[in-house]
Amino acid sequence: MKLKVALHGTVFQFASLKEVMAKANEEKSGDALAGIAAQDAKERMAAKLVLADLTLADIRNHPLLPPETDEVSRVIEEQLNERIYAELRNWTVAELREYLLRQETDNTEIRRISRGLTSEMAAAAAKLMTNLDLIQAASKMEVQxxxxxxxxxxxxxxxxxxxxxxxxxxxxxxxxxxxxxxxxxxxxxxxxxxxxxxxxxxxxxxxxxxxxxxxxxxxxxxxxxxxxxxxxxxxxxxxxxxxxxxxxxxxxxxxxxxxxxxxxxxxxxxxxxxxxxxxxxxxxxxxxxxxxxxxxxxxxxxxxxxxxxxxxxxxxxxxxxxxxxxxxxxxxxxxxxxxxxxxxxxxxxxxxxxxxxxxxxxxxxxxxxxxxxxxxxxxxxxxxxxxxxxxxxxxxxxxxxxxxxxxxxxxxxxxxxxxxxxxxxxxxxxxxxxxxxxxxxxxxxxxxxxxxx
The missing domain is CATH 3.20.20.70 (Aldolase class I)
Incomplete structure (x- = not known):
């Protein structure tokens, strides 16, 4: 799992997936209060670039809160459709984002792949999206x-x-x-x-x-x-x-x-x-x-x-x-x-x-x-x-x-x-x-x- 990127002459090395996920967020006062936010826009963009190239398997294989110690993690893991996950595991987060935003991707397809995604994968995709992206992708999803x-x-x-x-x-x-x-x-x-x-x-x-x-x-x-x-x-x-x-x-x-x-x-x-x-x-x-x-x-x-x-x-x-x-x-x-x-x-x-x-x-x-x-x-x-x-x-x-x-x-x-x-x-x-x-x-x-x- 590569957690390093060079951006405009500066090399950013992140210690863990947890750090990448936090610093890829858009600015939030809560993350700053917790001491985990990106220091500036440049570091935030570096974290987004690293996150974009990580695979969905990278995210699942490096749990932020291990199922052995947290029951919410266990619930999320137990609901995962392993067959669908196997189809998606080598997608990068960037590819997941692009798939959701593609014009031809409809509600039926999104409903199906969602069964192979963990909550952390959904969060990772959101971190790479603009506000308009979030609106466009969500507008395709019908949940009755x-x-x-x-x-x-x-x-x-x-x-x-x-x-x-x-x-x-x-x-x-x-x-x-x-x-x-x-x-x-x-x-x-x-x-x-x-x-x-x-x-x-x-x-x-x-x-x-x-x-x-x-x-x-x-x-x-x-x-x-x-x-x-x-x-x-x-x-x-x-x-x-x-x-x-x-x-x-x-x-x-x-x-x-x-x-x-x-x-x-x-x-x-x-x-x-x-x-x-x-x-x-x-x-x-x-x-x-x-x-x-x-x-x-x-x-x-x-x-x-x-x-x-x-x-x-x-x-x-x-x-x-x-x-x-x-x-x-x-x-x-x-x-x-x-x-x-x-x-x-x-x-x-x-x-x-x-x-x-x-x-x-x-x-x-x-x-x-x-x-x-x-x-x-x-x-x-x-x-x-x-x-x-x-x-x-x-x-x-x-x-x-x-x-x-x-x-x-x-x-x-x-x-x-x-x-x-x-x-x-x-x-x-x-x-x-x-x-x-x-x-x-x-x-x-x-x-x-x-x-x-």
Whole structure:
């Protein structure tokens, strides 16, 4: 494995694949915080040149986190199709990138080769791509999933209704949910982040959302984003959960910091399939975000893009309905400004789709980050062009419980109208029955939550 290159009279010698992968990243404040980033643009380009000439076999044969010591690595290895990998093993990373960008390479071909790729290979390809490359490659990939309805079809942009409330007030959540529905948002999921992580609170919210879905015959799915153990207690006590949720990290130690491991996820998977109310087969909602492993001191010297790709390798085991990278939520320590957030959103969407995950993105930022709502508008448009399965909707793009900025209900409606995108087909038919949408466009009564009062 050659880890040396001469660039404009300077010889760059890298000590390991881990160093090459980190220094080939586009600039990220998290990598700088970890002390693994390229010193300057010249070193970054040298690392990219070295990475481009490495083979996929080089990447697999030099694990950044050995399977013997990390269960996420074991999950990724166990899912690999050895026959397809054997066909690809001598490809260079540059050749993988070129294959994905070729005009004649379609979704069927990408779906097939993805079974022979590890998460680290997906991350390596992303590091060699421009933003436009990431959009072009991802736009070819169609990943459909079904819980109670199907999303992910070409031309569909779904939306998660996120009607959070700072005290978990049921009437407050319901009022915000009615506003979301009036804009045609909620086909991806009605998903609430609870303030109170107890089984009683989770049950109360799940019952309310199910009552609303039943009363108005809404074809969608519900979920409360408490810790998976809390949700499991609620489900065992009879709570009507269509999906189960959990945040993931890309290392075993990172997941321990979340209070989870593969054995617990396996137990939750068995429970939701036995006692959940979703029709399936896709019954999981996972969230991720670049930098979570570093914040838990569980990154093992691995860069945040590669760790994020490994989250998707773990998620793939459970065949989720939706995966969401909460791209700018952790803060400027990991993604410093809008440029880094935009890049990360496009990377995450591409790496997840390449691993055949139904990817959504929370187009978001924290108030102490160098970003504003115009930057989020830009990223939302880019992701819509890239074929993102869904994005998040919160009232006025301001989450009053989590205290961060995202995209609004009417932002999603605007993206659909502007880019010729539609809600999920079953949900659109319901919107038409309610008089909220006609011929793919919102009607004059849209945006009025009193429709449901």
């Amino acid at each position: 999933a079904h819980c109670n309805i199907t999303i992910g079809q070409k031309g569909v942009l779904a939306g998660r209704a996120q009607p959070n409330h700072p005290t978990d007030n049921i009437q407050g959540i319901k009022a915000s949910l009615y506003e979301a529905l009036s804009y045609g948002i909620g086909d991806a999921v009605i998903g609430i982040n609870p303030v109170i992580d107890t089984a009683e609170s989770v049950k109360e919210i799940l019952h309310m959302t199910k009552e609303v879905m039943g009363k108005w015959r809404i074809p969608t799915q519900n979920c409360v984003l408490a810790h998976v153990k809390t949700q499991m207690r609620a489900i065992r006590q009879g709570a009507p959960a269509d999906m189960v949720f959990q945040s993931l990290a890309g290392s075993e130690d990172g997941n321990k910091a979340f209070g989870i491991d593969v054995a617990l996820l396996d137990e939750a998977d068995e429970l939701i399939r036995r006692d959940g109310t979703g029709t399936g087969p896709n019954l999981w909602y996972f969230e991720t975000g670049q930098g979570s492993e570093l914040s838990a001191e569980a990154h093992h010297g691995i860069d945040q893009v590669t760790l994020e790709a490994r989250c998707y390798g773990l998620a793939r085991k459970y065949k989720p309905f939706i995966v969401n990278t909460v791209v700018g939520f952790i803060g400027p320590e990991y993604l410093y400004d809008a440029k880094q957030v935009i890049r990360a959103g496009l990377e995450d969407h591409f790496m997840g789709k390449l691993q055949q995950l139904p990817m959504g993105v929370d187009v978001c930022y924290t108030n102490h980050m160098k970003a504003d709502q115009n930057d989020m508008d830009n990223l939302a448009v880019l992701l819509a062009a890239a074929g993102v399965n869904y994005i998040i909707g919160v009232p006025m793009a301001d989450d009053c419980m989590l205290n961060y900025q995202s995209t609004s209900y009417h932002d999603i409606a605007t993206l659909r109208e502007m880019m010729g995108l539609r809600p999920a087909p079953e949900f659109e038919r319901w919107l038409e029955r309610m008089g909220i949408m006609e011929n793919g466009r919102l009607t004059p009564i849209a945006g009025d939550p009193s429709l449901f009062m």
